[in-house]
Amino acid sequence: MKQIILFDFPREESRHPIVNDLIKIYDLSVNILRASIDFNARGFLLAEIEGEEEVIEKAMEHAKKCNVITNYVESAILIDEEECVNCGACTAVCVVDALYLDEKATLQFDTDKCLDCKLCVTACPVRAIRDVL
Numbered sequence: 491m492k493q494i495i496l497f498d499f500p501r502e503e504s505r506h507p508i509v510n511d512l513i514k515i516y517d518l519s520v521n522i523l524r525a526s527i528d529f530n531a532r533g534f535l536l537a538e539i540e541g542e543e544e545v546i547e548k549a550m551e552h553a554k555k556c557n558v559i560t561n562y563v564e565s566a567i568l569i570d571e572e573e574c575v576n577c578g579a580c581t582a583v584c585v586v587d588a589l590y591l592d593e594k595a596t597l598q599f600d601t602d603k604c605l606d607c608k609l610c611v612t613a614c615p616v617r618a619i620r621d622v623l
């Protein structure tokens with residue numbers, strides 16, 4: 491299977507060779523789509539990983555043990571729930587209602603409806619929505 495995964499490196503793990511681990515330890519195919527990694531700073535790596543499903547899962551467990559946060563990417567955007575203030579501004583630009591506030595006024599995202607237009611990325615005043623593809 492192929493899976494797009496966003497790796498989020500905390501500052502203290504910025505030098506961890508996670509791609510090397512995925513290839514050498516788990517024999518996975520790694521196609522780097524986008525990367526922003528600097529010495530001694532928080533970094534991101536977006537990669538398409540190819541291999542057996544259970545092997546990918548084991549590799550992601552390994553990444554987590556190394557304090558690298560992994561997000562399985564199912565759409566062109568990723569919402570940082572910790573940054574989101576549930577203001578609803580993004581829902582106003584989403585023409586297919588993939589983004590909506592629920593009865594508790596909390597933002598919800600329906601990935602199946604998303605058209606990947608990315609209008610919500612610029613609509614968010616706190617930059618909680620990241621363009622990942």
Ligand code: SF4
Pocket residue numbers: 567583584585586587588589603604605606607608609610611
């Ligand atoms: S990318 Fe477009 S369709 Fe998808 S949630 Fe954002 S505004 Fe809606």
Ligand code: SF4
Pocket residue numbers: 569573574575576577578579580581597613614615616617618619
């Ligand atoms: S615009 Fe940003 S802060 Fe407001 S609900 Fe959407 S993701 Fe959250």
